[in-house]
Amino acid sequence: VNSYRTVLALLVFMALWPLTSGAVIETYEFSDPVLEERYQSLSLELRCPKCQNQNIADSDAPISRDLRSLLHQQLEAGATDEEILGYMVLRYGDFVRYRPAVNEKTALLWFGPIGLIIVGIGVFIWHFRRARSAPNADALTDDERALLERQRRRE
Amino acid sequence: LFIALGAFLYRGLSLDPTALPAARIGSEFPSFTLPDLATFDDINQDVLDAKPALLNVWATWCYSCRVEHPFLLDLARRGVPIYGLNYKDDAEAARQWLTDLGDPYRRTVFDKVGTLGVDLGVYGAPETYVIDANGVIVHRHVGVVDEDVWITQLAPFFERPRAGDAL
Numbered sequence: 001v002n003s004y005r006t007v008l009a010l011l012v013f014m015a016l017w018p019l020t021s022g023a024v025i026e027t028y029e030f031s032d033p034v035l036e037e038r039y040q041s042l043s044l045e046l047r048c049p050k051c052q053n054q055n056i057a058d059s060d061a062p063i064s065r066d067l068r069s070l071l072h073q074q075l076e077a078g079a080t081d082e083e084i085l086g087y088m089v090l091r092y093g094d095f096v097r098y099r100p101a102v103n104e105k106t107a108l109l110w111f112g113p114i115g116l117i118i119v120g121i122g123v124f125i126w127h128f129r130r131a132r133s134a135p136n137a138d139a140l141t142d143d144e145r146a147l148l149e150r151q152r153r154r155e
Numbered sequence: 156l157f158i159a160l161g162a163f164l165y166r167g168l169s170l171d172p173t174a175l176p177a178a179r180i181g182s183e184f185p186s187f188t189l190p191d192l193a194t195f196d197d198i199n200q201d202v203l204d205a206k207p208a209l210l211n212v213w214a215t216w217c218y219s220c221r222v223e224h225p226f227l228l229d230l231a232r233r234g235v236p237i238y239g240l241n242y243k244d245d246a247e248a249a250r251q252w253l254t255d256l257g258d259p260y261r262r263t264v265f266d267k268v269g270t271l272g273v274d275l276g277v278y279g280a281p282e283t284y285v286i287d288a289n290g291v292i293v294h295r296h297v298g299v300v301d302e303d304v305w306i307t308q309l310a311p312f313f314e315r316p317r318a319g320d321a322l
Contacts, residue, residue, distance in 0.1 A: 049278035
C-alpha cells in the first residue's frame, strides 16, 4: 500500500511539473481586448532576431522579451500595425517579419517559387509537345521489325 | 537554369545565417538620453564626438565580451576612439569590470533596459558599430572583434589621407 501511495504521489508531481516550466513567458494587461488580439497576431508575425526560427511570442530570448514589451507599450499608446511593423523593420530589417513587405530586396523571396513553377510547367509542356509532334520517334525501324520477326519465329 | 540555381543555392550553404544585415547601416546614429556609466549623469549622442569611432556593445554577462576586451584595449592604445554601450547590465558589476580589466572606452553609455540597443537593432552582445566622420553608422560587426576582423572589416573606415598614421 505504501509503495502504491509513493507512485501516486510521484505521478501527481509529474503531472504538475510542466505547469511550473510553462510559466516563463510574461503576460500583459490590455485596456482593450482588441489590443490583446492584435498583440497576439503581431507577436506571431515578428521574428526573433537572435533565435531566427522562432517568433517573438515563442521565444524566451532577452531580445524577444524586450520586443514584446515594446509591442505592448506601442499598442497601448495607440500605434497602428503598420507603424509598429515599420518601427521594427527600421531597426531590425525585413528579416524581423515573417511576411516581409514586397520590395526589390524581397521580390526573389516572394516571386521566386512561383517563377520556378512557371518555368517547370513551361519545360513540361515543351517536352510533351515535342514528343507528340514526332510520334514515331519511338517506333521500330524496318530492320528492327525484321529482327523481331526472326526472333519470334525461332521460339 | 538548373546549374545556375544549383550554384546560387550552393553559395547559400557557405553564408552564416546568424549574420543579419543591420537595418541601420547608412542612417544617422540614433539620438538618446541615457546615463554615463561612470558618473550617472545623463548624456546624449553629442558625447560621441571623436569620429570616425567604434561603438562597442558589451555586458558583464557576455562571455565573448571578455574574450575581445584585451584587443579593444590594444586598439584604444593605438589611438582608435572607442565608445562603450553597456547593454542590459548591472552598473556596479560593469564598473568593477572596467576597473579590473582596464577601460578602452572614451565614454560608456549605460543602457539598462536596452532602449538604445533596440534603436540600433542590437540583438546580442558583443556587437561593434562603425560611426563615420558624419555621424552615420557605416558598419556593424556581430561577435568578437580581433585583429583579423579589425584589418578586414573595420580598419578601412579609419584610413585617413595623411601618410604615416599610427593606425
